[in-house]
Amino acid sequence: DLALDSGADVQELMALRFGEADFCYGVPQGTDLTPDDFDGLxxxxxxxxxxxxxxDRRGLDAEVISLDGAVxxxxxxxVADAVADVGxxxxxxxxxxLKTTGDPIVESEAILVGRNDDADERDDVRHFMRRLRGIIVAREYVMVEYDVHEDQLDAATxxxxxxxxxxxxxxKKEGWLAVKAMSRQSKVNAIMDQLANLGARGITVSEIQTCRI
Structure with a gap:
């Protein structure tokens, strides 16, 4: 939303997968105002x-009051009859x-931008993006470690x-194996339950700080 509002000549390089928000109109609760009713407001x-x-896209003549905060x-x-803000x-x-009215004007999220069209062709920018991507991916995964009997290895893996x-x-214990694998963080509790049902022991989960996959 900041890039769009500023009109800056920037290139979107990658989504950072946080800060998702909607930019919407807000009106007093108890009213039936919609964006199409904003003419003259x-x-x-x-x-x-x-x-x-x-x-302008809606063909409405409304006064826009520019504020720095506490909209x-x-x-x-x-000061105003309606607001437009990010939430x-x-x-x-x-x-x-207040309450939101109408569809979101903009659906926004945090992104990495470059100042010109060839920013992603520079080696230093590509290295930086790779490091950021490693952190983003690491947040979605955990490292799952456990011991399992060889008879259950195929099912466990x-x-x-x-x-x-x-x-x-x-x-060292005959017939037993140690297994280590990256797994989706969102599924880790179900994974641990399934491993326990297979007789796995010493099931542990650890965070991953960054990675390259």
Whole structure:
């Protein structure tokens, strides 16, 4: 949303997978106002270019009030009739006695941008992006380690296939093996339950700081 509102000549290089939010209009609770009713009204926002473009697209003549912050209280202060602001859950608007109206103007998230069209062709930028991508991917995975009897190895590694393949090492105790594999963090509790049902022992999970896959 900041890149779009500024009109800066930048290139989107990669999504950073956090900061997802919707840029929406807000109106007082108890009213039936929609964006199509904004003709002649005052709209407070910190993103005046985005709002003006949206109003122009709708063919509406509304006054855009540019504020640096605390947009949600502008209606109660008598500064505006509606607001346009970024939010993830809408709780800030609700606390101010407002509600969202209409579809989101913009769906935004944190992104990495470059200053020109060939930014991603530079070696230093590519290295930086690779490091960022390693951190982003690492947040989605954990390292699962456990001991399992060789009779259950195939079933256990079906549960934890890893990226290319799990690491399997023999243990001193005959017939037992140590297994190590990257697994999706979102599925780790179910994975641990399945491994336990197969008789796996010493099941542990550790975070991954960064990786390359």
């Amino acid at each position: 005052r709209i407070a926002t910190s993103y005046d270019h985005i709002v003006r473009n949206d109003l 949600e209280i502008s209606i109660s202060l008598g 993830q859950t809408g709780s800030t608007l609700r606390q101010a006695g 079906d549960v934890t296939p890893g990226i290319e393949s799990p690491t399997v090492s023999p243990l």
